[in-house]
Amino acid sequence: MLKADLAQFPVVTDAKDAPxxxxxxxxxxxxxxxxxxxxxxxxxxxPYTVADAVRDPEFPRxxxxxxxxxxxxxxxxxxxxxxxxxxxxxDNDLFSTEGVAQFQMLAGETFPSIPLGIDLPDHGRYRKFxxxxxxxxAMNEREPRIREIIGGMIDEFADKxxxxxxxxxxxxxxxxxxxxxxxxxMSMFEQFxxxxxxxxxxxxxxxxxxxxxxxxxxxxxxxxxxxxxxxxTLGSYIANGSIDGKPLTADEVIGMTWFLWLGGLDTVxxxxxxxxxxxxxFPELQAQIRSDKSLINSAVEEFLRTQPLVNSGRKVKxxxxxxxVKIKAGDWVTVYNTSGNFDEAQFACxxxxxxxxxxxxxFTLAGGLHLCLGAHLARRELRxxxxxxxxxxxxxxxxxxxxxxxxxxxxxSIRNLPIVWEQKA
Ligand code: HEM
Numbered sequence: 164m165l166k167a168d169l170a171q172f173p174v175v176t177d178a179k180d181a182p183x184x185x186x187x188x189x190x191x192x193x194x195x196x197x198x199x200x201x202x203x204x205x206x207x208x209x210p211y212t213v214a215d216a217v218r219d220p221e222f223p224r225x226x227x228x229x230x231x232x233x234x235x236x237x238x239x240x241x242x243x244x245x246x247x248x249x250x251x252x253x254d255n256d257l258f259s260t261e262g263v264a265q266f267q268m269l270a271g272e273t274f275p276s277i278p279l280g281i282d283l284p285d286h287g288r289y290r291k292f293x294x295x296x297x298x299x300x301a302m303n304e305r306e307p308r309i310r311e312i313i314g315g316m317i318d319e320f321a322d323k324x325x326x327x328x329x330x331x332x333x334x335x336x337x338x339x340x341x342x343x344x345x346x347x348x349m350s351m352f353e354q355f356x357x358x359x360x361x362x363x364x365x366x367x368x369x370x371x372x373x374x375x376x377x378x379x380x381x382x383x384x385x386x387x388x389x390x391x392x393x394x395x396t397l398g399s400y401i402a403n404g405s406i407d408g409k410p411l412t413a414d415e416v417i418g419m420t421w422f423l424w425l426g427g428l429d430t431v432x433x434x435x436x437x438x439x440x441x442x443x444x445f446p447e448l449q450a451q452i453r454s455d456k457s458l459i460n461s462a463v464e465e466f467l468r469t470q471p472l473v474n475s476g477r478k479v480k481x482x483x484x485x486x487x488v489k490i491k492a493g494d495w496v497t498v499y500n501t502s503g504n505f506d507e508a509q510f511a512c513x514x515x516x517x518x519x520x521x522x523x524x525x526f527t528l529a530g531g532l533h534l535c536l537g538a539h540l541a542r543r544e545l546r547x548x549x550x551x552x553x554x555x556x557x558x559x560x561x562x563x564x565x566x567x568x569x570x571x572x573x574x575x576s577i578r579n580l581p582i583v584w585e586q587k588a
Contacts, residue, residue, distance in 0.1 A: 346396025
């Protein structure tokens, strides 16, 4: 590793736009690792290599990032190695999710995000309630509908030889699948995306708060409607749900409906955009999967590993010392999955895309208790997509000439990505 690489991450001495750094944080550990956090766009074929230097033996094993991440209002300690990240996800005595992704606070709301913002033992009760909708067996039942949505959309452009895979396809189909699952009307599609963009991607706190108010007012009306007219959708199941014989409270119902809305909307969309960027840049990978579809399941796992969109945060419950650093109760810790998914100690040749990689235990869908509830749904959507794509469009595709191929290596990802292919007889 070159010293120059470490110089990309300078000590922060005067972060005017950051909240105050707690006194117990050594000043030399307050580092600007925005590049490694995946919030700065780049145009590399392997966009996540920018985070490699934070695993250098000369780089501190744990450092402090002073700016808020993911809607929070505080800085956080950061760990970057696979082993350390696993500890954060799995040590429930030390780390809590209370207050994680609590965007609703911006609108003065106090209900928790369920299940993400809930610790043991209540977390288990909520997962038990929701899990039946997200098991592999439930996905088997849902798959024909997913296939119909994806296949129908591909057929609309297959003969045209061109599609904006990010904006016109990736952005749209996972939302259609999700609206269908929850029982939201399709007519809400554009409005949902606008609110979601406002909450997750707009830098202005006022825009975020406005979007949170808009969606919560809508969701409360939706819940009331499902209570009035129950049906067989997940939205109705939650609105009329009970756990251990006790009906869910209004806070529990909105907490679950809201968080599913937030978690299920654009994660798959960003994954699709980055997946097709790679496929379009590497035609030999297309050819490999096209000619051997038995690779699809493991290839999806490798796409997920090489595109970690979310760096999770956790709140520290007790004072403790880690890698020689004193960490206090109430501090926050962020895991850089943007780095951990490429840790050489866990993954051989981590930047080599291996569609058949064995034992691919990455953190893109998190780990421990809060492992993504929608993991099987996301995987199923991506598998069906590759299967239907290579059947319906058996031609090599590439990125349209002149296209901006920059990507933000996180949820922000790619807005537009036109790809083209030639029709062959
Ligand atoms: C490729 C797509 C997806 C990715 C990359 C992803 C990623 C994640 C991550 C990293 C977490 C943990 C967050 C944390 O630790 O702070 C999570 C949790 C969660 N995700 Fe996903 N997700 C995806 C798709 C979905 C979908 C489609 C849904 C729902 C329809 C969903 C619903 C949830 C829920 C409810 C949780 C909270 C689980 C819990 O706290 O027990 N996700 N997801």
